[in-house]
Amino acid sequence: MKTIKNVLIFGAGMMGKNIAFVFSSDPTLDITVYARSDKDLYNSIRENTKALIAAGALTTEELEERLKRIRFTTDLADPNIANTDLVIEAVNEDMQLKKDTFAKLEELCRPDAIFCTNSSVMSPSEISQDLKHRERFVGTHFWNPGHLIPLVEVVKSDATTDEVAEAVMDIMRRVGKKPALCKKDVPGFIANRMQHALWREAISIVEHGIADARTVDEAVKYSFGLRLPQLAPLENADMVGTELTWQIHDYILQHLEDSHRPSPLLEKLRSEGKLGFKSGEGFQKWTPEEIKKSAADLNAYLVRMLYQK
Numbered sequence: 001m002k003t004i005k006n007v008l009i010f011g012a013g014m015m016g017k018n019i020a021f022v023f024s025s026d027p028t029l030d031i032t033v034y035a036r037s038d039k040d041l042y043n044s045i046r047e048n049t050k051a052l053i054a055a056g057a058l059t060t061e062e063l064e065e066r067l068k069r070i071r072f073t074t075d076l077a078d079p080n081i082a083n084t085d086l087v088i089e090a091v092n093e094d095m096q097l098k099k100d101t102f103a104k105l106e107e108l109c110r111p112d113a114i115f116c117t118n119s120s121v122m123s124p125s126e127i128s129q130d131l132k133h134r135e136r137f138v139g140t141h142f143w144n145p146g147h148l149i150p151l152v153e154v155v156k157s158d159a160t161t162d163e164v165a166e167a168v169m170d171i172m173r174r175v176g177k178k179p180a181l182c183k184k185d186v187p188g189f190i191a192n193r194m195q196h197a198l199w200r201e202a203i204s205i206v207e208h209g210i211a212d213a214r215t216v217d218e219a220v221k222y223s224f225g226l227r228l229p230q231l232a233p234l235e236n237a238d239m240v241g242t243e244l245t246w247q248i249h250d251y252i253l254q255h256l257e258d259s260h261r262p263s264p265l266l267e268k269l270r271s272e273g274k275l276g277f278k279s280g281e282g283f284q285k286w287t288p289e290e291i292k293k294s295a296a297d298l299n300a301y302l303v304r305m306l307y308q309k
């Protein structure tokens with residue numbers, strides 16, 4: 001398997017900085033982050049990792065030690081770019097920008113360097129379609145917050161070799177992630193397909209007056225949501241048995257939402273400027289304090305779940 005030592009993170013936004021922090025957990029790796037401009041990037045990593053320090057999952061000394069191993073550069077002629085073994089691209093979610101970025105990287109990097117895109121939804125086959133070495137290109141979908149959520153979907157394009165996918169799975173395990181191999185390049189990869197099937201049903205329940213938004217969320221939080229981290233759908237189906245699962249599906253699937261378009265309720269909220277946290281109202285009304293608390297509670301919950309066992 002290909003040895004990976006030099007890692008390049010291309011793009012220093014929210015995801016790029018968190019991904020750099022993740023890779024710094026392995027002291028044998030040299031990490032370079034390419035940023036367009038020289039801002040105080042170390043301080044935003046310090047800010048993002050405060051919850052880990054508060055929970056005792058990371059000490060300030062360990063953090064500073066890890067930050068020393070992350071180099072930021074604004075120079076495309078930096079020798080670490082030419083020498084990189086693996087690139088993770090984390091520029092904005094724009095197809096042309098991603099294609100142009102990889103075309104440039106193909107000129108700058110060795111032909112055997114592995115190219116990864118952190119696109120949330122875009123097809124790795126399409127992003128890589130004009131490259132000369134398509135076989136070394138793969139999707140690596142980190143979830144936000146990237147330094148906390150363990151899953152990374154490793155998405156094969158129509159040209160990715162098994163060897164490249166396995167090398168990427170291996171490095172993700174080395175830096176403490178839980179990689180999941182998505183064997184086909186399909187929209188939504190694995191986890192977002194399931195997540196949005198649930199959101200579609202949740203919105204439909206509100207739209208049809210079956211329950212209000214708060215009740216829908218609570219029905220998830222206090223039932224299957226509570227056990228999901230321990231008992232996921234297919235283990236659950238085996239636990240209750242494929243016979244019972246078949247009987248339930250035979251009765252209920254015909255009644256579930258199966259629209260192929262965004263819901264009319266969602267469309268209405270959007271057109272009325274009810275944009276959620278951004279405007280203070282979406283499916284529910286939100287005060288500035290509740291909005292702040294939601295993000296803080298999520299980070300604290302994730303740290304508790306992952307590090308305080």
Ligand SMILES: NC(=O)c1ccc[n+]([C@@H]2O[C@H](COP(=O)([O-])OP(=O)(O)OC[C@H]3O[C@@H](n4cnc5c(N)ncnc54)[C@H](O)[C@@H]3O)[C@@H](O)[C@H]2O)c1
Nearest residue numbers: 011012013014015016036090091092093118119120142144
């Ligand atoms: N935010 C999320 O929740 C999330 C989750 C998973 C994946 N992603 C994906 O990660 C990628 C980055 O998202 P983000 O949330 O970090 O966005 P962001 O806006 O915080 O960061 C994007 C960065 O790319 C930089 N950039 C743009 N053009 C560039 C160029 N030509 N050269 C170098 N840098 C350039 C910008 O300066 C910015 O720092 C996107 O593809 C996004 O879909 C985002």
